[in-house]
Structure formats: C-alpha cells, structure tokens
Amino acid sequence: MKNILLLVHDDAGQEARLQTALDITRALEGHLSCIDVAVVPLVAADINGGAEQAMLLEEERDRERANRATLEARLNREAVSWDWTDVIGGMAQAMVDASSLADIIILNRQLEESSFLDMREITSRVVMKSRAPVAAVPEDQTHFGTDRALVAWDGSESCAATLRACVPLLKLASDVRIFTATEKSNQLSPAAAAQYLSRHGIRAEIDLVERGSRNADDLIAEAAASAQADYVLMGAYGRGRLRETFGGVTKRLLSSSKLPLILGH
Template sequence: MKTILLHVHDDIGQAARLEFALDLARATSGHISCVQITPLEYFVGTDPFGGMYAVKEVLANLREQETAERARIEARLASEGVSWDWLQFDGNVAQTLISQARLADVVILSQPARGDDPVAEPIPVVPDVALHSRAPVFSIPAQVKPLDVAGPAMVAWNGSYEAAHALRFAVPLLKLASDVHLVEITQETRDFPSTAAASYLARHGLEPEIRTVAPGDKGVGATLARTADEIGASYLVMGAYGHSRLREMILGGVTRDLLGDARIPLFMSH
C-alpha cells in the first residue's frame, strides 16, 4: 500500500482515520496523500430566478476551521516520520475522492454514523466511493484499535466479481497477516468456491484457512461480524455490492449491514 489517500475533514471519525493511515503507512512504507475537500454543495443556495449564491459567513467560518485542522494534522504528520503531501479542493466530496483515487492503492474513509449530529458525523461518502472508485476503500469505525497488520485477516468470499476484486487488491496486506481466513457463508455450489480463492492466494505464498459458516437468524452481515469477532480479525476484506441510479446509492443488504455495525475496518472493492 504505497499510496494511501486519506480524507481529511473535521468530524468525529478524523482521529481514527489519521491513526489508521499512519499505522498502514508505517507497516507498508507507504505515502499518505491528505485530501481536504470543502463541500461547497452544502453551502450553495439558489434564488427564485435560478441564480446560485454561497452562504458567505458560513463558508468563511468553514475556511477558518479547515485552516486550523490542516495546521493541526500537518504538525502531527511532521513528527511521525512518514512520507505525506496535502491536496486541497472545493467541490463534491465523493466525486473528488473518486477522481483523486485513480492512482491510489487504498482510500481511507470513515464508517457512516447513525447519530443525531450531522455536523459532527463523517460525510457519508463510503458507499459512493466504494462503488465507483478504481481503488479499494478502507471504511474505519470512529472507535478503532491500532491496526495490527501482523494479526489475523478475514476474507468474506462468495465467488462474486466484487469479492474477487477485493481479494486481489488486498494481497499485499494479506501477506503481512499472521493468518488469513477465507469465510464462505453458503451451502450452494459456486463457479468460484473458496477453494479457488485459496489456490489463488497459495500462488502468492499464502496458506489461508477455509471456513464454511451457516448463515444465522440475523442474516449474513451479522454472521460475518460474529465470525470476525471469533477469529479476532484485524480487518475484513469484502466485496462492495450495489448499484447507482441518478447518484442515489443503493447498497446490497450485507454491505449496508456491515457498514452500519462493523467494529473492525472493512477493506472493500466493487
């Protein structure tokens, strides 16, 4: 993971995102590209004649907050001994991250929150970026332990294109794990069963353990989360499922459930 794209925004998930990016950069000798985006769409209105205007006082206050946030994070990065740079943009957050991720190895975002404070919560861009970025996404819970790349890793496998994309992208990280667990929640015959994924990983020098788990009463997402807890997984690799219609993201049930409740980082690719 040599190029790590970190979304910078002053919210309750920023501290966890930064710590995770630093852990990942140190473990992989990677470079952190900090991307700070002013979400102008939230501060632009329209008048009765079709014109557009910015709420100047609010926008000025936001610029001041962003300047302070940049100074704070740059001071931290300067003391961490990692390679980094800073990119500043105005515009749509999801679209800008998708554009900037074209040469990134991974994008660090925050897991969507379910609180009552939209100002403090992370901007909910994970679904959009995960489904449209050419790079995989790490979705990080607001409260997350330090990343242990040498700990166990779990891969959710169902033979889909999405799961295969995520698995291939994750290989450099999986090589650092103490154990790799391929977890398949199915009793059905698949064109690409977990044994095919295990053979692929074996060619990369990995010896994954295959687990076939029956889905529980609470659904596949809950079963995956429970299995990750049992394994003690440092992170979960999975496909991001869904489609878009006029930019409204409709995620598959498993992806949506895990994004809402996961207690460990999710490494996702569509």
C-alpha cells in the first residue's frame, strides 16, 4: 500500500482529505497522487447555446488553478513524494479513472452543508466502481490515526477483500479488533479473518455481540467508540439480495459516522 490517491477540490472537505492523505502517506512511506477535479457545472435549459455553462466552467477552473497554487506550495513543505493531475469532468468518474494503480483513495463520507456536491453519492459510486479501498473521512477530520483499528466483519467477499488490501495499514496498529454480530451465516467467520491476519504478524481480538433487532450501523458505531478506534474498516454494499441490507448500513454510516471509514467492494 504505497500509492495514495487524493481528491483535490476547493470545498469544505478538502482540508480533512488532505490531512488524512498526508498522514497515511507518511505512515506507509508512500507516494501521494493528487487529482484536482474541475467539476463541469449542470445548467438547465441554457438558452445561450452553452455560453452560461462555459462561463461557469471557466470560473470553476480559475478556482482550481488558485487552489493548486496554494496546495502545491504547501506540499513542497510537507516532505512527501507527490504528483499532480488536473482533470475536468465528473468527480466520481474522474477518481475511478485515476484509480487503476491506486492502493487507497481518500474522499469524504459526506459534506454537511454542500448543496453543490453530494459527497456521499460520489463516494458510494467510487466504492462501487473502483477496486481500491476508499477512506471516507468526516469533513472536520484533523488527523488520521493508525494505532487502533476496528474491522466490522460480516464475512462477505467485499469485507475480506478490503481486509486483504489494508494489511499494510493494519500492521501499523497496536490494537486491532474484529467486531461482528452473531447470526447464522455460511460466510467466512471472524476467526478465519483473525487467523489470516496472524499470518501477517497482526494480532487481532474478536468481539462478538448479539445483534437482536438493532441496526448494524448502530452496533458498529458503539463498538468503535468503546474500542476508541481511529477508523472502521468494512466491506461496502453487497451482491444480489445482500445489496439492500449492506447498502443501507453503508449509506447510514456515510451519513453519520464520527470516524473515518475504510470501505471496499
């Protein structure tokens, strides 16, 4: 896990994304790739033959040029390896297109006040279409810690794939907990996940709870708070009949989680 892909855009979540990306890049001694997206504005019924959209796009590009100048000066002081690419287009597709050789993608879980960017939807699309895990951080995140990790385990293929992809990050933790709600399942057990991690030199504790009628996202949030976790790692969405169940959990956590989520599909 050496290639960290960062969404750059002048919005309320940018500082949280940038700080998270810098923290992860330093922790893993990796390389930071910045994708600065100038978003094409949507203009309804432009009677001027596209002139209004062209004007708004040029204003957006001007903002991102100024944003690049500011952030490049900062990156030059941060002592990390980095590169920069400017893109014009849709935010989700731009990140997916850039992610072929990315090991982890840095986005926000949601922007609370933005009427222009639906970051939850953008992040959901990237998670669904990219093979790399996505770190979705709250917009007020000031530091990404690596010492305590909570794995929200459901035994799914997406959860197992995310776990495998994030072994280098989990190796940095002194406390890894595999949390699962007890219910009958023919999928991979939490013990199998713990055994897999042990072969990579990672010792993980297993926490089992009775789910009952409670929402999985509430249980995950409580377990993360109890463990004082720095982040939650989990599979996102699902396949077939499972998609509605796991999709609801993912969307609710993207809306409400106080911690960074590392999501994979």
